[in-house]
Structure formats: C-alpha cells, structure tokens
Amino acid sequence: MAYKDVYESWKASPEDFWMQAAGGIDWIKPPSKAFFDQGPAGEWFADAMVNTCWNAVDRHVEAGRGDQLAIIHDSPITHSYRGITYRELRDRVASLAGALRAKGIEKGDRVIIYMPMIPEALEAMLACARLGAIHSVVFGGFAANELAVRIDDAKPKALIAASCGLEPGRVVHYKPLLDKAIDLAAHKPDFCVVFQREQEVAELIEGRDVAWHSFQYGVEPAECVPVEGNHPAYVLYTSGTTGQPKGVVRHTAGQLVALNWTMPNIYGINAGDVFWAASDVGWVVGHSYICYGPLIAGATTIVFEGKPVGTPDAGTYWRVCQNHKVKSFFTAPTAIRAVKREDPNGELIKDYNLRNLQAIFLAGERADPDTIQWLEDKLKLPVIDHWWQTETGWAIAANPFGIELMPVKKGSPSVPMPGHDVQVLDEGGNPVEAGVLGAIAIKMPLPPGTLPTLWNAEDRFKKSYLSHFPGYYETGDAGYIDEDGYLYIMARTDDVINVAGHRLSTGAMEEVLSSHPAVAECAVIGVADTLKGQMPLGFLCLKKGVETPEDQVIKEVVKMVRDRIGPVAAFKSALVVDRLPKTRSGKILRATMAKIADGEEFKMPATIDDPVILDEIAGVLKGAGYGTD
Ligand code: COA
C-alpha cells in the first residue's frame, strides 16, 4: 500500500483504522470500540483491559524471543557494554515490581524516576507499568528545584534514582540533588529506591532510602496488573509559557496501539530488528523510542550513555550502529551538527561498516537542509525529518519510510501521519492557502497515543491547547503546507525555545532572573546558534541605585539559572539594558528582539509603545556582537 492509500483509509474510517491497528496488541479484555467521546479531548480504547509491561516484555518471551536481546547498554563514558535478553528483562522487572509492591506501590500510585542512561531506568519504567503505577521520569540535567516542582505536582509515593549520572569529565551527583529536592518539596514520598553505581556510591537515609538490590531480596515477583485502556501510563513534564511545567498525561492503550503502529510503518522496524534512539529517557523520545516503542514491537533497543562527540570522538555514533547492527537510527539535528563540525569530511564514517543501517530519523527541532544534505552525502541513506511534540508522543508528520519513502523535501518533515488532520490557520481560525504561513493546528480528536489532558490541570489543558482555535488542537508551532501537502515547521508561536533539541521555557528563566535582588525587569529570548539551534539570551534592567557591578550581576544570574533550572538550560549570557521594548499594553516584544539579535528583517510592531527602545536594544546587541552577520 502507498502512503496515500493508508492515510485515506484512516480518513475514510478512523474507527476501523485504529481497531485494526489494535489487533497488534495483546488485550486482557479487547476494546469494544476505538474512540470514546469522553474527557476533555476524547479517549481511546477506554473500556479495554491491558498491561503495557506484558506487551513490551512478557509476550515476547512467550512468543519464543526470550533469548533475544531486549536492551543493549553501550556506554563510551564507562567503556562498558551490556546486553539484557527479554527473559532477563522480564525477570528483573518482575522482581523490581514485586519489591515496589511489597513497599506499598499499587495501581494509580505515582513514582518519580530520576536516572541516567542505564538499563535500570527502563526497568524502573517497566516495573511501574507492570503494577499500573504511573511513572514520571525527570531528566537528569534538571536541578533539584525542578525536581521538587514535579514532586509537588505528581505527589509520588516513591522516587527511584541512581546514585549518579556521568557527563563527560563530570560526575552528576544525583543523590544530593534528590535529597535537596525532597527538602524543598512540600510533598514527601514514602520511600526512595537508589541504584548504586560503582562510579559513586551514595549515602542512604535510614528509614527513607532503600538500595535497589537489597530491597528486592526475597520478594515475590509481581505479575502484570490489568489496567483500563484509559489508565494513565505516565506523566511527563514539559516546558510551557510559565515556570510551572505541564504534566503531559499518556493513556495506556492509546500509547500501545500508536507506538506499535509506528515501529514498522514509520521506522521500518519489526520484531528482531535493532533500533536506536540516541536521546534520553527524560524526554518524550526516550519514552516512546528508547523504552516503549521498540520493546512493544519486540525489537532490540539501545541505551546509549554518551555524546555524539568527545566520547571519545565524532565516530561514536557510527561505531554503535556498526557494532550493534542498528537498522534504524534516530537522533536530533543538533547532534549531527556537532558530528559534522568535528568531522566535516566524514572521515570517521569510513572506519565503520554500516551495511545494516537503512535510514536515519531526525526530530526534536527543525532539521536544517545543510545537515540533511551532509548526512545524505556521507551515508548515502534516506535521512528523514519528522515532527512531533511531548504532547503527541509520536510523529504528527513524517516520511513514512516503512510504508514507502516519499520524495524528500529538505526543510520539511514531509506529510501528516494517519490520525492527524493538520491545518494551517490564520488568526481568525480559518485555514489558509497552500504556502501561506500560519498557526499549525490539528483537527480534533487527536489520534491514540496523544495527550488526553494535563495532570491535575484540565483547565490549563483546555486553555493551552483547545480554546484558541475551537475544534482544533493548537500545536504552538507556526509554518505552512505546500501544494504537495508537505508541512514546513518554521517557529514557535509561544515563548518556548529549543536549545540542542531540548525544549525550554524562557518564562521559567525570566522567573529566576527577576528573583535576583538587583533586577527590576528582565526578558529572555532564544538567539540563533549554529550548533544548538538556539541559545537563551537574557536582558536585565537593573534597579536604580544598584551598586553591584553589572558583570557581577550577570555572573550571579547565570549561576542562579544553572542552580535552579539546571545545566540543561544552557543559560550563559545576559546583557544589561536601560529599558525593554513593549507594546502599549505592556507585553515585552521578545519576538522582535530575537529578530534583531539574529540580524533578520523585522516589521515594526504597530502596537509598540516607544520605538526608540528598539534602537537602544539593537545598539546593545550590536555592541555584544549579535545581529551583525
Ligand atoms: N544530566 C546532567 N547534566 C546534563 C545532562 C544530563 N542527562 N545532559 C546534559 N547535561 C548538561 C551538560 O553536561 C551541559 O553542562 P555544562 O554546561 O556543564 O557543559 C549542559 O547540560 C548543556 O548540555 P547540552 O545542551 O546537551 O550541551 P553539550 O554542550 O553538553 O552538548 C550536543 C552539545 C549537541 C553534543 C548535545 O546537546 C547533544 O548531544 N544533543 C542531542 C540532543 C538530544 O538528544 N535531544 C533530545 C531530544 S530528541
């Protein structure tokens, strides 16, 4: 079947399409129908009974894949390699789940997971899934304060952490961060499970902390607990406009059906194949394509603890692809830009035999045509950009490689996937003509596997996504669709920026900056960066009479962002200005400032209060070396 036929078959009858896709899942009680018009956005397969861990692990052992590797851990940072078969994974997860159950974890309880890229992170996720507990994984690059915010929102009964993470040349001390987060949070978990790594053994707090291995001693392994199709599988926090992150909820059955559909149809991956997503379990890519997607499909997934460059060199990606016979490889464009910068002629690629590799998938930020061209030239393989969000859990638009490789148009993530009726709308909510820029929206309902709501925040869910364009989900991205139906994602419509494929809130950074005693007012924008796509840049208006030297204030706010949000914010620069440009209603003109910083043409906003301030800002930016290329 061609893509067009598949997409049309979905459009003709979404119910039949998704019920057929549901055939790939082992149900305890099959769904009576696909779509349920309930909840704020509709729900999928709500009356089914099912278990995610069974589908991701146990059923493959039953089907004779027990000896196949489920997980390969490849860590150039620790120079180690380890494989875990599906049988071993089942036994390890059942034991961990049994120990969690013995400590009181039950269906519906929340468990926060704060772990680096080690197989135990996936085992912790799967153990929660086995019990019907709702996990919330927090990225290791966030600071204690961010972890505390998530603890207070999710109210977990337990936290599962590792003693440390390993960044090149630096040990990330997880345990002190965990302790500090629990101190800061109003909610206190009943207990913490700590996986002790040999690189740093953490001190446990008696009565609260238990060690990963010893707390499993002598426990009864847990069987898979049946849950409803609309039972939350997890909550994953993502950046919004304010400092309070949004808890994206994922329902169990929708995720199973959708991810199982994507593995062969988008990624060309079937049971027995090796799939690698070089991301982190703390991001949605890690949830969908390091943990659940490949395992649900019975493939082998790779947990990579390293960087595209420097661990030890820019050939690492190709070594992993060669050594583990990776068939489809998924990474972020920023990582490829890092590789290209170190190895512009692709000399290191020649050292490896990549005959198993069939395609490379890029997501997380816009894939710039130069990066795609470089990869195509060097690898002579399809390079596929696809577009999605934490909220959607899987690709809204992609080149459906597993169905057919459509002509690649560089700069476009290609065409909508089944389930997504993507429209470009004007401010009034009317679809615009091909080629015209507008807000990208998806006609409701969204397909299985996408967010049905936000955790404990239904009103915020409706306000953030459903109310601006009634009948549509607002993606927060702007772009256009060309005459051939290809999508182009050009920018965010909100104050979210994308730094090295990481989604960050400028609002959250502004909250930190404005808490500095010398700062009267501030703004943070994303400026173009050749490696990371964007980098945050702060603007500070200082209070009258402040005696602290400007450089000192800047140093202090940089440190504050690192301490409060985390190193992942990559906040390194700020400029002191007299005033900030605003509209007459007082809204800071961040988008215009970003255009000036990037040296782009801009239209003077009609609502600007005092245009002279823009000249002042341009002068300061120029003085600091921005906007001059
Ligand atoms: N735990 C703790 N700290 C982390 C971390 C983690 N899991 N991940 C990143 N950090 C830290 C880094 O060490 C760095 O700290 P530093 O300021 O002390 O150097 C900081 O956060 C910024 O990290 P990053 O933006 O990743 O920059 P980098 O300079 O370390 O590496 C790239 C640049 C391009 C190599 C890197 O960003 C990369 O591999 N990106 C891939 C993006 C990706 O996979 N995105 C997921 C979405 S698909």
Ligand code: AMP
């Ligand atoms: P996240 O929720 O962290 O996955 O970030 C989602 C956002 O990243 C999207 O809303 C886009 O702004 C951006 N993004 C992700 N993938 C792409 C892509 N392929 N092309 C353009 N932008 C992308």
